[in-house]
Amino acid sequence: xxxxxxxxxxxxxxxxxxxxxxxxxxxxxxxxxxxxxxxxxxxxxxxxxxxxxxxxxxxxxxxxxxxxxxxxxxxxxxxxxxxxxxxxxxxxxxxxxxxxxxxxxxxxxxxxxxxxxxxxxxxxxxxxxxxxxxxxxxxxxxxxxxxxxxxxxxxxxxxxxxxxxxxxxxxxxxxxxxxxxxxxxxxxxxxxxxxxxxxxxxxxxxxxxxxxxxxxxxxxxxxxxxxxxxxxxxxxxxxxxxxxxxxxxxxxxxxxxxxxxxxxxxxxxxxxxxxxxxxxxxxxxxxxxxxxxxxxxxxxxxxxxxxxxxxxxxxxxxxxxxxxxxxxxxxxxxxxxxxxxxxxxxxxxxxxxxxxxxxxxxxxxxxxxxxxxxxxxxxxxxxx
Amino acid sequence: xxxxxxxxxxxxxxxxxxxxxxxxxxxxxxxxxxxxxxxxxxxxxxxxxxxxxxxxxxxxxxxxxxxxxxxxxxxxxxxxxxxxxxxxxxxxxxxxxxxxxxxxxxxxxxxxxxxxxxxxxxxxxxxxxxxxxxxxxxxxxxxxxxxxxxxxxxxxxxxxxxxxxxxxxxxxxxxxxxxxxxxxxxxxxxxxxxxxxxxxxxxxxxxxxxxxxxxxxxxxxxxxxxxxxxxxxxxxxxxxxxxxxxxxxxxxxxxxxxxxxxxxxxxxxxxxxxxxxxxxxxxxxxxxxxxxxxxxxxxxxxxxxxx
Numbered sequence: 001x002x003x004x005x006x007x008x009x010x011x012x013x014x015x016x017x018x019x020x021x022x023x024x025x026x027x028x029x030x031x032x033x034x035x036x037x038x039x040x041x042x043x044x045x046x047x048x049x050x051x052x053x054x055x056x057x058x059x060x061x062x063x064x065x066x067x068x069x070x071x072x073x074x075x076x077x078x079x080x081x082x083x084x085x086x087x088x089x090x091x092x093x094x095x096x097x098x099x100x101x102x103x104x105x106x107x108x109x110x111x112x113x114x115x116x117x118x119x120x121x122x123x124x125x126x127x128x129x130x131x132x133x134x135x136x137x138x139x140x141x142x143x144x145x146x147x148x149x150x151x152x153x154x155x156x157x158x159x160x161x162x163x164x165x166x167x168x169x170x171x172x173x174x175x176x177x178x179x180x181x182x183x184x185x186x187x188x189x190x191x192x193x194x195x196x197x198x199x200x201x202x203x204x205x206x207x208x209x210x211x212x213x214x215x216x217x218x219x220x221x222x223x224x225x226x227x228x229x230x231x232x233x234x235x236x237x238x239x240x241x242x243x244x245x246x247x248x249x250x251x252x253x254x255x256x257x258x259x260x261x262x263x264x265x266x267x268x269x270x271x272x273x274x275x276x277x278x279x280x281x282x283x284x285x286x287x288x289x290x291x292x293x294x295x296x297x298x299x300x301x302x303x304x305x306x307x308x309x310x311x312x313x314x315x316x317x318x319x320x321x322x323x324x325x326x327x328x329x330x331x332x333x334x335x336x337x338x339x340x341x342x343x344x345x346x347x348x349x350x351x352x353x354x355x356x357x358x359x360x361x362x363x364x365x366x367x368x369x370x371x372x373x374x375x376x377x378x379x380x381x382x383x384x
Numbered sequence: 385x386x387x388x389x390x391x392x393x394x395x396x397x398x399x400x401x402x403x404x405x406x407x408x409x410x411x412x413x414x415x416x417x418x419x420x421x422x423x424x425x426x427x428x429x430x431x432x433x434x435x436x437x438x439x440x441x442x443x444x445x446x447x448x449x450x451x452x453x454x455x456x457x458x459x460x461x462x463x464x465x466x467x468x469x470x471x472x473x474x475x476x477x478x479x480x481x482x483x484x485x486x487x488x489x490x491x492x493x494x495x496x497x498x499x500x501x502x503x504x505x506x507x508x509x510x511x512x513x514x515x516x517x518x519x520x521x522x523x524x525x526x527x528x529x530x531x532x533x534x535x536x537x538x539x540x541x542x543x544x545x546x547x548x549x550x551x552x553x554x555x556x557x558x559x560x561x562x563x564x565x566x567x568x569x570x571x572x573x574x575x576x577x578x579x580x581x582x583x584x585x586x587x588x589x590x591x592x593x594x595x596x597x598x599x600x601x602x603x604x605x606x607x608x609x610x611x612x613x614x615x616x617x618x619x620x621x622x623x624x625x626x627x628x629x630x631x632x633x634x635x636x637x638x639x640x641x642x643x644x645x646x647x648x649x650x651x652x653x654x655x656x657x658x659x660x661x662x663x664x665x666x667x668x669x670x671x672x673x674x675x676x677x678x679x680x681x682x683x684x685x686x687x688x689x690x691x
Contacts, residue, residue, distance in 0.1 A: 030502055037501050104591070193662050194644075194658070196661075204522070206641065225598050228597070238514060298501075
């Protein structure tokens with residue numbers, strides 16, 4: 001009996017081994033639950049869309065099927081390591097993600113140990129790629145984003161006092177507030193900074209604080225679930241200042257909360273719907289044909305910037321696999337640095353120091369509270 | 385000065401009222417079963433989720449509100465029958481662990497149904513309208529919450545002091561076994577307690593989520609914890625205690641969040657001290673101090689050990 005079982009197991013192993021020979025696995029390291037779940041799902045949608053369009057890749061003369069392997073990092077730094085480990089043990093060649101810098105930083109060492117390269121899609125904290133050779137990213141970084149927002153606040157909105165709110169212990173929030181403050185103070189503005197503990201749902205006190213100090217701008221680069229609360233409560237308090245968000249705010253859940261209020265909301269992001277009409281059209285058609293995808297996008301067919309970024313990240317990963325000519329993670333890692341790609345969100349190339357994308361523009365959007373959509377305002381670069 | 389403090393006071397009173405409605409559930413169950421019902425915060429969250437789904441199905445509000453309250457009562461009743469009743473003779477620790485189990489089961493069921501995405505709570509007209517009080521703008525629910533809380537508590541206290549079931553509840557909370565010998569249908573009394581607690585949690589969830597419109601599987605955790613703290617603070621087992629405790633905690637929390645600004649406006653400090661970060665720490669430190677000074681809480685009964 002034991003022999004038969006052993007034989008069966010060996011056969012199964014052989015079968016899996018032969019199956020692996022024809023597929024290449026790409027890890028999707030994204031939150032599908034927790035505070036950033038909505039954003040993670042939209043980023044994953046971009047990857048799935050790209051995978052549907054390019055399901056195979058030619059590596060070293062053989063055509064491989066691409067298999068996406070998912071791991072939910074739960075939006076928290078304590079769940080990220082086990083999600084990362086599960087991808088490592090699945091034997092993925094390259095990993096895409098994550099939405100949220102904190103989870104990316106928490107997962108990073110496990111990928112480094114296994115020699116697996118990672119392409120960050122929308123994790124903007126500089127710490128993600130500093131001091132390592134395996135983490136790359138295709139988005140701009142926070143010193144840039146913070147400066148862009150500070151410039152916009154100072155020059156276009158004529159703001160002199162900004163109130164900044166961050167979630168305590170969240171690398172993304174705290175980092176971005178820091179860079180914003182640095183840039184805004186250099187421009188001669190005043191910044192008041194406060195933090196709130198994880199799990200807060202009453203933001204009225206913070207909103208009142210900003211009113212009391214006479215701020216013109218309320219800058220809160222927080223996760224989606226907090227930003228919807230802030231928008232909702234700011235709407236009912238009828239706050240006298242403008243709300244300023246970062247790339248996390250570019251989500252239809254946030255705009256739903258803002259609909260019908262008198263708020264003025266601005267944010268910076270990676271991509272503007274309409275930037276690539278062909279992509280928009282195909283993506284929307286796909287969303288509308290797949291009810292689960294539509295639900296994951298928040299129930300409508302708005303194109304989130306992170307979906308476009310996810311699509312580009314997948315294609316960059318395919319380019320890296322082609323350039324490496326192998327599915328070995330180390331070879332892919334070596335090849336990834338010199339990959340260039342013209343994607344939906346523009347030209348993508350990596351710098352040689354940290355593997356960050358060479359990006360010099362961000363899109364500023366504002367909330368159209370009557371129709372419940374994000375309107376394009378301007379392309380803002382760092383130039384004074 | 386008043387103008388500076390008022391907005392914080394308003395949001396504190398409102399948050400306190402919502403904590404109070406949850407805290408009553410904790411304190412009543414504790415009074416009768418000596419059980420800390422950890423699943424209570426999650427019943428509150430499930431009530432929120434039910435409202436989201438029932439409204440999404442297109443049911444009008446005058447149907448959905450009572451429907452949610454009835455469904456919440458059924459959930460509270462079922463939890464007690466399935467997870468606590470079979471353990472009535474078991475050591476107290478087992479029933480407490482069972483409560484933790486129920487709490488996580490509810491959270492994960494909701495995680496499964498919502499897919500971990502935030503659900504937007506439907507707008508209830510009238511109470512979500514914006515009103516201005518002495519120059520501070522807020523939602524009408526902020527003003528209504530304390531009033532509604534006090535009315536509900538008054539009704540509850542009348543019920544406990546002047547009805548047959550209320551008398552039975554008091555008897556059961558004094559002595560479980562003797563009251564059983566006296567012919568009190570103990571299961572009916574316990575079920576009633578759970579039903580009342582759940583309905584109040586349901587009302588609390590409507591007020592709370594009208595203010596803070598995002599519902600997610602962990603939404604019940606923090607309000608649940610704070611309400612539990614409020615119940616202990618006021619003296620667990622005492623209903624007025626839970627209400628007073630909840631208001632104190634809500635107001636403290638809110639005032640500390642604005643303390644920096646209040647101090648600056650009053651001319652005591654010149655710059656921001658970053659005190660907001662400690663809003664939860666202050667609240668819980670206050671709890672420790674009260675308990676050290678008065679171990680049974682503000683309104684707690686003095687326990688005398690009977691031989």
